[in-house]
Amino acid sequence: MDEFEIIDRYFLRGSYPTGVVVGISDDGAVIENPAGEETVLATDTLVESVHFPVGTNALDLGHKSLAVNLSDLAAMGAVPRWALLNLVLPQADDDWISQFSLGFMSLADEYDVVLIGGDTCRGPLCITVTVVGTLPAGTAITRGGARPGDQIWISGSLGDASIGLGIVQAGVDPADPDEVWLMRRLNAPQPRVTLGCSLRGLASAAIDLSDGLLADLGHILHYSGGLGAVLEVSLLPVSPAALAVCGQRAARSSALAGGDDYELCFTVPRRHEAEIEALEKQQDHQITKIGEVCADEGIQLTGPDSKHYNVTGAGHLHNWPDGG
């Protein structure tokens, strides 16, 4: 099966919707430029045994390779429109490609994302996806707009994916539903596309959480001119599954430092607090206020006793009252 056959069989649809002038099967794809809008581009590569373990199933990989990119668009507030896929495969395995395309195209369909180009070739398993979105000119949410006093909010729950990774690495098929759920959080993250678009005009800055809360919030603070943050540890959204599987102490560490959750972290001027609270009712996931941006550099963690705690790189809290 050559490149054309793979594309034709698994990724080509009968016709393209409005906006696609030239799709797959030419040297380049051509898209219309909607008047008054800007185009947002994001791209991410997933490499086997770097970003996902050998043997990760193809359905999940198809989903995840698109999801992590849609998550980037969500963090900019963009509506996803088009995608390009570069697929490097060790061999043209029919079952694998059919499962991969199912995972990829199902998520694409969910958000009306149209695959308009890409290529396939032989080599070590490696997937690059580029996504293109649009938003009204001037409304992109960057990392650099946070101001002292802004509230810090988080979508969903934190730390699940890194606990899920631990379960995968243990190499035992989990029977416990909580463990299964945590592995789904790692392998099939849900990009917060609807939330991201709703944040335009409300959030002052946003980022998606791929490296972990402390690292990624650090990027917002850095690009916003060297600010700091105070986080209330007891407010960190931790899932019941994370608590059940590894207890509060480890769950909290994962919430602070674990990567791969693909939740959004965003900052909001106080005057928009009610609008953000109202937004939560429109989502199928929680949104949680966890702290505040401050002028002093660095991230401070406070406990229920209002005392400040230090945190190590792995997210462990020093001298936390409950021993965590």
Added chain:
Amino acid sequence: MDEFEIIDRYFLRGSYPTGVVVGISDDGAVIENPAGEETVLATDTLVESVHFPVGTNALDLGHKSLAVNLSDLAAMGAVPRWALLNLVLPQADDDWISQFSLGFMSLADEYDVVLIGGDTCRGPLCITVTVVGTLPAGTAITRGGARPGDQIWISGSLGDASIGLGIVQAGVDPADPDEVWLMRRLNAPQPRVTLGCSLRGLASAAIDLSDGLLADLGHILHYSGGLGAVLEVSLLPVSPAALAVCGQRAARSSALAGGDDYELCFTVPRRHEAEIEALEKQQDHQITKIGEVCADEGIQLTGPDSKHYNVTGAGHLHNWPDGG
């Protein structure tokens, strides 16, 4: 050196030109949509030991990874504007990255292409570049617009890159200047950006030659509704270096079937012939008419005696009068 350091040190410029709203260092890049224009996207992955031999120098790879993508935009008639780079590297080797970025950024600067995003990570050497261009709405040159009677034209000379690959694979450093030149044609192809943009409104179809003339012209004929072509073999543009190194017979076979030249093959209605001839004076390379599109499917090759010849997959001509 982590991802941010590599990008900051080698790929980040002080400021962005007009059109880039948000560049590198955010979740996505944001670009303006020029009014009345369409956006063209192309992407290609180069994998070590698939698309280039182990040990190919980093300067050439930086150039070539961008060049093959600019070549796709040229084949659409688009003005290149922006690029995204996904770099998978076995290790963060300072010398290698500095040479790679030099090759990439020099070519980018030559065409005012701005690097606006991408990522870097560890893994088997693999380079994905995505380029974004623009053109006036409705002017993209596709593969599907050729009509019977259109002339078939080629930029530059054909077959050099595949002869160059043979020299590289022989593993001996060439001393002969012709051999060195042929290797440059493989490792440092010049995308025909200026020509491609000039072809808007003149060419009825275009493609860039990556798989070889017969294969790529075949794509034009296929997407133009199942047409055919008659090529005059004696008109195929073969370089003096190719002739000197391997003789007329092998040079002609390479011209017909050798890949990786990244020249443009385009079809032109007869009424535009004079304009195409005038175009050649503005280029630093030749443009050659090699044949004509016809209604009957298949590619026919004619000799100086007007007889038709058959060709094998490798580009060899059966019963050619000079023995070639």
